[in-house]
Amino acid sequence: MTEALAAPLSDADATIQSMPDASPAKWHLAHTTWFFETFLLRDHLDGYRLHDAAWPFLFNSYYEAEGPRHTRASRGLLSRPTLDEVRDYRARVDAAMDALLDRPELAPLIELGLAHEQQHQELLLTDMKHAFAHNPLGPVYAPGPPGNGAGPRAAGWRDHPGGIVEIGHRGPGFAFDNEGPRHRVLIEPFALADRLVTNREWAQFAEEGGYRAATLWLSDGWTWVQQECRKAPLYWRDGEEFTLGGWRERDPDAPVAHISYYEADAFATWAGARLPTEHEWETMAANEDSSAGNQLDGAGAAHPSGSAGLFGDCWQWTRSAYLPYPRFRPADGAVGEYNGKFMSGQFVLKGASCATPRGHARASYRNFFYPHQRWQFTGLRLAKDL
Structure with a gap:
């Protein structure tokens, strides 16, 4: 591969x-x-x-x-x-x-x-x-950019009653060290959106002044927006977005991608919702097929398309800081540096993206990036309290 x-x-x-x-x-x-x-x-x-x-x-x-x-x-x-x-x-x-x-x-x-x-x-x-x-010619990595998705789909919610749940990897099978040890967590009743936020919804957020309303943003996020002059997701320009297949017309019903944690949190506030915690997301995904959805099967123009389910298309920001689980201990030797020493200042993302090799992700998988970063296929799924 x-x-x-x-x-x-x-x-x-x-x-x-x-x-x-x-x-x-x-x-x-x-x-x-x-x-x-x-x-x-x-x-x-x-x-x-x-x-x-x-x-x-x-x-x-x-x-x-x-x-x-x-x-x-x-x-x-x-x-x-x-x-x-x-x-x-x-x-x-x-x-x-x-x-x-x-x-x-x-x-x-x-x-x-x-x-x-x-x-x-x-x-x-x-x-x-x-x-x-960054090349003015807009080079094509792989020909044949994907066509538009299946069209608009109304957003719905999946409810969860809350309670004490178990979080973290449970074998058999491989997992990174940061996915354990498995432990108990109390979650309150919540609902998780049944699809990712779309380009159409994001465009409305921008058109209604989302990037100009300080009240929507975390303090660090508002500083970032002003200093970096952010007005849209990465790779957007008038009606188009850059893909691995070059510049193409933006599909309004495809999941929005290449957004920072700051942007995801601001959108959630604007939408009257919030980002899920990693524990909420993992609880909902525990019985789902992690190899389903739009993920990477070979060389090609990987791009979000709006597949069903919790996995695929985009890594999904959560509001959870990337921290060690209770009783976590790094492995001995150099491989112990793999994950543990990065547990500071970053946020957890869940799911998998259109560029994630199929079969790599699982419900307990903990991806992590700094809140300003957005060059990965990062998107969001809304949550709300019940």
């Missing part, structure tokens, strides 16, 4: 970095391979020699235990190694990994590496979309 997603890219496409939050496609390709080489082959395959002793410095992301690394904001300056050299690196590491695949004691770490690569498959697409959107 990773190689298929990178197949349409030239060496120049794969090298550019449009902002510090994003990474070049070439870096994603190399970093995911570095993970397998560093945490599996180097430590568990006798006689293994690093593909290139200088590359761990280039392709380590944030693992302090692995030593110094190339500055994140400067990844786009790595004109070398070339895209072909990175592809050769991937092939060599993949071949070496064959010797470890039948060792059951390594299965949890291998599975973590696979889930890690799936996360970077989504990041590769969203980072490439951001880079292409």
Whole structure:
């Protein structure tokens, strides 16, 4: 899948970095391979020699235990190694990994590496979309942008009586460490919207002065709106939006995407509702098929379409801060840096997006971003108290 997603890219496409939050496609390709080489082959395959002793410095992301690394904001300056050299690196590491695949004691770490690569498959697409959107030519990553969705659908609500519920991953199956331990939470009666907020509804919010009404915004959000001169979601311009298929007419009935937490919260206030908590969302999704909906099945112009269910189309902002669950303890060693050290200043998103590899997400999955970030496929589903 990773190689298929990178197949349409030239060496120049794969090298550019449009902002510090994003990474070049070439870096994603190399970093995911570095993970397998560093945490599996180097430590568990006798006689293994690093593909290139200088590359761990280039392709380590944030693992302090692995030593110094190339500055994140400067990844786009790595004109070398070339895209072909990175592809050769991937092939060599993949071949070496064959010797470890039948060792059951390594299965949890291998599975973590696979889930890690799936996360970077989504990041590769969203980072490439951001880079292409800055090109005045509006390049097409994948031809044939999706057509309009199924048309307008009236919003409804799904009620929940509240009570004491269990939250967090319950096996079998893989989960990231931040999805546990499973624990009890008290929730009050609430209702969750049965669909995502649409472009049509967002346009009404903007037309009625949503971006100009300070009373709708959190204080930090209002400062952000004024400083950044925000007036619409990312990738919007007159009647159009930028997609992985280039510029296209905006479908009013498709879910709105590429909005920040600040924008989502302001819209919810304007609509007389609120954002759900992560516990409310997970409780509603506990018995739903997490592999359903509009998710990523292969290389293509991933785009929200308005599928039914709680999963797919967009990651959904919640009002829950990204914090550790009760009794959470990071794993020992460098892999313990995977999630725990980021539990500060961010908010949880639930569900999955049109760029999430199908089968990657689950009800307990906790995505997280800072409240101003919006280059991911982020949207919102309203909630209200009962």
